[in-house]
Amino acid sequence: MKYQNTLQFAQQQDKEDKLSYLRNRFHIPKDKKGNNWLYFTGNSLGLQPKATKEYIQQELDDWANYGVEGHFEAKNPWMPYHEFLTGNMAKIVGAKPIEVVVMNTLTTNLHLLMVSFYRPTKTKYKIVIESDAFPSDRYAVQSQLKFHGFSEEDVIEWKPRKGEELLNIDDLETIVSEQGDEIALLLIGGVNYYTGQYLNLKRIAEIGHSKDCVVGIDLAHGAGNISPELHNSGVDFAAWCTYKYLNSGPGSLGGLFVHEKHAHNKDLPRFAGWWNHNKETRFNMRQPFDVMAGAEGWQLSNPPILSMAAIKASLDMFDEVGMEALRKKSEKLTGYFEFLINQIDSDDIKIITPSNPKERGCQLSIQVKNANKSLHKKLTENNIITDWREPDVIRCAPVPMYNSFEDVYRMVSILKGLL
Template sequence: MKYKNSLAFAQQLDKEDQLAYLRNQFYIPKDKNGNDWLYFTGNSLGLQPKSTKEYINQELEDWANLGVEGHFEAKNPWLHYHEYLTDKMAKIVGAKPVEVVVMNTLTTNLHLLMVSFYRPTKSKYKIVIESDAFPSDRYAVQSQLKFHGFSEDDVIEWKPRKGSALLNIDDLEKIVENQGDEIALLLIGGVNYYTGQYLDLKRIAEIGHSKDCVVGIDLAHGAGNIQPNLHDSGVDFAAWCTYKYLNSGPGSLAGLFVHEKHAKNKDLPRFAGWWNHNKSTRFNMRMPFDVMEGAEGWQLSNPPILSMAAIKASLDLFDEIGMDALREKSEKLTGYFEFLIDEIGAEDIKIITPKNPKERGCQLSIQVKNTDKSLHQKLTEKNIITDWREPDVIRCAPTPMYNSFEDVYKMVSILKGIL
C-alpha cells in the first residue's frame, strides 16, 4: 500500500485496523506522568495481557480451597493442565497436537532434544549453527560436543557473505554438500535474533536430510511472530520460549516440537521422569518405565501450574485472533516502519532486516553507523523502549497485538530528531 509520513495517516491506519482493540487488552507501561511508553521490545519480553491475573488467581484460589485435591477438582484440574495448551500452541507453530508440548525452558529443551537427536559417531559428529547464533545456542552445542568427547572447534558456522549481514541459504547447501558426511546435526535459529531474518525451514530440512543430518530449529524469535509450519517443514525437532511474542511473563515455560515421524519411536534415547511415563500407569509407582508417544514423551516432571496459567491466558488471545490476521497486520506495521525509516534519508542509517516481508517477522534491526549506546539511552529518556545490540544496531519489534501505527510514527519522529 502507499504510505504517508504524517501523524494523521498513522491514526487513520489505526482506525481501519480490525485488531486495534487488542491494545486495550494489555497493560502498556507508563512514564511518571502517566503517558504510555512506546514499547518496541516484544522480541525480548512481551507485555502482560490484562486477563493473566485472572487466570493465575483462579489457580491460587483452587490451591487455597482445595489443596492437593486441586489436581483433580480444580476448575482446570492440574493433572492435565499442560494438555489445555497443546492444541492452541500447535496452531501457532503449524504442528499436529501430538508433536507439541509445553515444558521446561528453552535451552533445557534443546539439551533434552539433543540427548535424543544428536547421536554422534567417530566420523559423523559435527554441528552446524549460524555464525551469529544466539549465545545460548552456541554454548549448548559446544557443551554437547565436549560431553561426547569432541572439541568446541567441531562447530561449523554458516556465515553471511562478505558485506552482508544476512545468511544465504545456498551457502548452507554448499556446507552440507561438502562436509555432510561429518555433520550429525544442524541447529539453526529460525528467525535470527540479531537481524530478524526468517529462514526457509523447509529448505533447511531438505538440505540437512540430503546428507542424513538431523535438523533442529530454535524458534525463540519465531513462535507467535511468524508462521513456521513446523510439520510441513519436515524439521526433526524445534524448541521456543513463550515470554517474547507469546506474552507469558518473564522466564516462563517453553515449547517443544518433535515431528510425527519420530512419535512412535520408543527406541530413541532420552532422559526419563515420571511425566513421560505412560499416563494410564503413571501412578502405579512400581511399574517399569513405559515412555509415552509423541512430544509428551520428552517431559520429565509435572508442570508448574502458575506459569502455565499465564501461558493459557495468552494462548486464548492468539486462538481468538489467529496467526493469519496477526501476520497480516505485522506486515503492514513493519512496512510502514520501514517506509518511515527510509524517509529519514540519512546515509548512516539502514535496516539490515530483509526487505521481503516473507523473510522477516515484526522485528526490524536498524543499523546506525558512527554511533554508540548513547543513542539507545537517548531513546529511553524519551520513553521509547527498544533493544540495543553492539556495535550499532537498535532492534525494534512493533508487535501486532499491542503496537499501533501511531506508535511507529512517533518513534521514528523522535529518532529522526535525535539523529
C-alpha cells in the same frame, strides 16, 4: 499498500485496523507523568495481558480451596493442565497436537532434544549453527560436543558473505554438500535474533536430510511472530520460549516440537522422568519405564501450574485472533515502520533486516554507524523502549497485538529528531 508519512495517515490506519481492540487488553507501561511508553521490545519480553492476573488468580484460589485435590477438582484440573495449552500452541507453530508440548525452558529443552537427536559417531559428529547464533545456542552445542568427547572446533558456522549481514541459504547447501558426511546435526535459529531474518525452514530441512543430518530449529524469535509451519517443514525438532511474542511473563516455560515421524519411536534415547511415563500407569508406581508417544515423551516433571496459567491467558487470545490475521497486520505495520525509517535522510542508520515481508517477522534491526549505544540511550530517555545488541544494532519490534500505527509514527518522528 501506499504509505504516507503523516500522523493523520497513521491514525486512520488504526481506525481501520480490525485488531486495534487488542491493544486495550494489555497493560502498557507508563512514564512518571502517566504517559504510555512507546514499547518496541516485545522481541525480548512481551507485555502483560490484562487477563493474566485473572487466570493466575483462578489457580491460586483453587489451591487455597482444594489443596492437593486441585489436581482433580480445580476448575482447570492441574493433572492434565499442560494439555489445555497443546492445541492452541500447535496452531501457532503449524504442528499437530501430538508434536507439541509446553515444558521447561528453551535451552533445557534444546539439551533434552539433543540427548535424543544428536547421536554422533566417530566419523559423523559435527554441528552446524549460524555464525551469529544466539549465545545460548552456541554454548549448548559446544557443551554437547565436549560431553561426547569432541571439540568446540567441531562447530561449523554458516556465515553471511563478505560485506553482507544476511545469510544466504545457498551457502548452507554448499556446506552440507561438501561436509555433510561429517555433520550430525544442524541447529539453526528460525528467525535470527540479531538481524531478524526469517529463514526457509523447509529448505533447511531438505538440505540437512539430503546428507542424513538431523535438523533442529530454535524458534525463540519465531513463535507467535511468524508462521513456521513446523510439521510441513519436515524439521526433526524445534524449541522456543513463550515470554517474547507469546506474552507469558519473564522466565516462563518454553515449547517443544518433535516431528510426528519420531512420535512412536520408543528406541530414541532420552532422559526419563515421571511425566514422560505412560499417563495411564503413572500412578501405579514401581512400573518399568513406558515412554509416552509424541512430544509429551520428552517431559520430565509435573508442570508449574502458575506459569502455565499465564501462558494459557495469552494462548487463548491467540486462538481468538489467529496467526493469519496477526501476520497480515504485522506485515502491514512493519512495512509502515520500514517506510518511515527509509524516509529519514541520514547515513548514520540503515535497516539490515530483509525488506521482503516473507523473510522477516515484525522485528527491524537498525544498524547504527560508529555505534556507541548513545542513540539507544537517547531513545530510552524519550520513553521509547527498544533493545540494544552489540556491536551496533537497535532492535525494534512493532508487535501487532498491542503496537499501533501511531506508535510507529511517533517513534520514528522522535528518532529523526535525535539523528
